[in-house]
């Protein structure tokens with residue numbers, strides 16, 4: 001069977017039943033490879049919503065992820081049920097979109113986990129602007145019955161410390177409101193780069209915005225000039241290659257495209273973070289080169305990830321693989337993501353012999369002297385649990401349960417690991 005056919009079969013199988021993979025290290029741990037990574041799902045889902053409001057916005061390098069697909073499908077529906085599965089951005093952005101679209105009436109729902117992810121802050125902000133939204137099951141959680149209408153008001157306050165997606169959702173529809181929008185953010189603002197990404201994309205299509213202190217303003221806009229939004233490749237997906245570079249031999253070089261030196265994605269902070277683990281990043285012609293130039297420079301790593309929560313799992317596993325203790329803070333949003341990521345990390349890192357302490361916003365890893373063998377990682381319907389542990393195969397063979405979950409953001413992940421020389425066998 002050719003490699004392409006093998007992975008096509010894997011992909012088809014992963015839709016039908018849970019895929020279990022056995023991962024082994026590449027025979028040569030000095031890795032040299034170029035990989036093209038799909039577009040950022042965050043930029044994709046924002047751009048798609050802006051395109052729905054302003055059809056002369058053109059988009060290039062869309063993400064091929066499940067989350068991008070459900071967003072595209074959802075935006076085409078006017079009546080009936082819209083199921084966005086596990087996609088947090090689609091859930092939050094489409095809530096705002098449907099609430100502001102007169103004549104559309106939908107029930108917006110998602111996976112059972114999505115029905116446990118809170119949405120009250122956004123619903124209440126939209127209701128304060130005049131929206132008609134009702135809870136179909138439990139108050140504060142999807143599914144939502146949304147009867148779209150013209151939203152008349154233009155000012156609202158909302159808590160900013162639970163999820164930035166509520167804020168981005170409101171900002172994305174803001175130019176389509178008659179008087180624009182003014183948000184007053186209450187409390188410590190979390191995941192700030194994602195809010196700035198939303199504002200930057202609005203600016204790119206010609207919408208004026210301002211963000212000062214706890215106040216954000218967006219002007220109303222009836223139409224925009226023809227614009228092409230070019231989605232940069234996904235930095236959260238790049239994190240797994242940073243981890244691979246860190247865990248590989250000095251001399252490894254992994255080239256990833258298409259990336260920009262000045263990114264809208266907060267996870268681009270990886271370039272700085274991974275210098276601590278001996279990985280240097282160089283930018284050239286929309287490509288980044290990750291070079292493993294030295295052994296890790298530290299035996300303890302500390303970092304506040306409130307601005308980059310999606311790379312917490314990657315970094316924790318890198319530290320486990322390098323035998324480095326770490327203390328990661330700013331993780332208060334992790335319990336309400338695809339799974340409770342703090343609890344999941346504690347369990348799965350623990351399987352390798354590490355001691356892991358967690359509290360409401362931090363994780364402390366006491367790395368193991370030697371990594372336990374025969375570990376099977378559970379992934380909890382969370383793409384990042386599967387992808388974060390993949391690179392660890394450089395240090396220890398492992399199994400990954402329900403490995404098809406990667407399609408939420410990065411459907412080609414296992415193919416790309418295979419291209420790097422990892423052994424990947426279906427069990």
Ligand SMILES: O=C(O)C1=C[C@@H](OP(=O)(O)O)[C@@H](O)[C@H](O)C1
Nearest residue numbers: 042089163164165191194310333
């Ligand atoms: O706006 C976005 O695209 C995202 C914001 C972040 O969520 P929170 O703001 O809930 O932390 C991040 O974790 C998520 O993967 C994508």
Ligand SMILES: C=C(OP(=O)(O)O)C(=O)O
Nearest residue numbers: 086087088089310337338
């Ligand atoms: C938290 C994530 O996604 P979302 O909230 O959009 O489901 C993620 O991709 O890590």
